[in-house]
Amino acid sequence: MPRDYYQILDVSREATEEEIKKNYRKFALKYHPDRNPGNKESEELFKEASEAYEVLRDPQKRRIYDQYGHEGLKGTGFQGFSGFDDIFSSFGSIFEEFFGFDRRRSPHQGPTRGRDLRYDLEVTYEDAVSGKTVELSLPKYENCSACAGAGHESGHEPIVCPACQGAGQTVHTQGFFSVSSTCSHCRGRGRLITHPCQECRGAGKVEVVRKVAVNIPAGVNHGNKMRLAGEGESGERGGPAGDLYLVIHLKAHDKFERHGDDVHYQHMVSMALAALGGAVEIPTLHGPEKLVVPRGIQTGEELLLKGKGFPSVRSGRKGSQIVHVFVETPKKLTPRQEELLREFSEIEKNKGNGVKGFFRDATENLKKKLFV
Ligand SMILES: [Zn+2]
Ligand SMILES: [Zn+2]
Incomplete structure (x- = not known):
């Protein structure tokens, strides 16, 4: 015949919920298996107190018990606890409250959240412009399926x-x-663990490579972080999985340089084109584009191709491609080219607007660009 629940918790039949909780706490602390390892007697007392508390904290069960006793509860299907795991899973949050840091010192108990993982992903300029779905192969530890993360063979408790x-x-x-x-x-x-699980050799975890498809949004930039909830390592004893943090690394480009959502590009034009103006084809991240070089352009001047930069991750609005123009002075001339340039030079002299003037204009222009 089981003992009376009120007697077990040493409270009166009129005890309030608070009094019942307070006394259970007292007994649970005293008989807790961590404090009395291997002690069968306190183990039994701990189970007994937990069962009494399980009934008396629940107004409905308590009413049935008050009216019909232990027999009445059997009619409701109440069976008490089969073991510690049962008790801990029932009273999880209460134990957290009762034992505070003591429970954390005993890591073999409550559920633990899995670790967060970091994955560094290198993205090219082209992929960052248009966005991309990538499949990641993530090596991570998951609970061993053979032992459900326990690390030991079933029937051989640690x-x-x-x-x-x-x-x-x-x-x-x-x-x-x-x-x-x-x-x-x-x-x-x-x-x-006396009988370690054959699969995981007692670790409770096995390394697996998981494939995760991730959608990289258009416009991502160097250092952007993406959180993939629940893709981290799996939790322990029923705890939730951690998160995966994807850190974007933008791979340097040999032609372009990104600043914010704009992309900078250097373009050399011939002396003649700079003077006469004309159209050229230049590369952009969105494919080749026609660029109109205005007549009389100077080294250091910038031309803008609107909408040819990166889209903003938030607004989708596109940045520009900024073309930095450099005028190339020819190093080798054919006799004919030299002849024409000499003629050109003569005309310039006669105009009274010689080489000095051109030089001054170009340096003024460069200064403007460098010191603005
Ligand atoms: Zn030890
Ligand atoms: Zn295992």
Whole structure:
């Protein structure tokens, strides 16, 4: 015949919810398996108190128990607890509240969230302009399916570590001081696996390569981070998986340089084209484009191709391609070219607007560009 629940928790039949909780806390702390490793008697008392609390904290169960006793509860299908796992999963949040940091010192219990992972992804300028779906191969640890992450064969529960009696810590006393350190025998776990799972050799985790398809939005830039919720490592004992952080690295381009959503490009034009003006074809990230070079352009002047930059990730509005023009002075001349240039030079002299004037204009222009 099971003992009376009120008697177990040492409360009156009129006890309030708070009184019941308070007394259960007292007994749970006293008989907690972590504090009494291997002690069968406190194990039983812990289970008994937990069962009493499970009934008395629930107004409906409590009413049935008050009226019909233990027999009445059996009629509702209530069976008490089969073991510690049962108790801990039922009272998870209460134990968190009761034991605070003590529970964290015993990592073999509550659910733990999986670790976050970081993945560095290199993206080309072309991919960043148009966006891309990439398939990532992520090496990560997942719970071993053979043992469901427990690390041991079923039917062979881990034993209490004999070196630390399950505390996970060993205490050395030296004079007035006591120094505690992590138990080296069980590496702080407090439990030892006697029959490790064949699949994961006791780790509870196996490395797997998971394929994840990720949509890289158009316009991403160097250093952008993307969070993929739940794609990190799997949690322990039913805890949620961590997140995956994708960090974008923009691969340097040999022709273009990105500034914000604009892309800068250097273009050399011949002396003649600079003087006469004309159309040229230049590369952009969106394919080749016709660029109209106005007559009389100088080194250092900029021409704009609107909408040929990167789209903004937020607004989608496109930046520009900024073309930096450089006028190329020919180093080798054919006799005919030389003849024409000499003639050109003569005319310039006669106009009274010689080489000096041209030189001054060009340097003024460069200064403007460099110091603005
Ligand atoms: Zn396993
Ligand atoms: Zn130990």
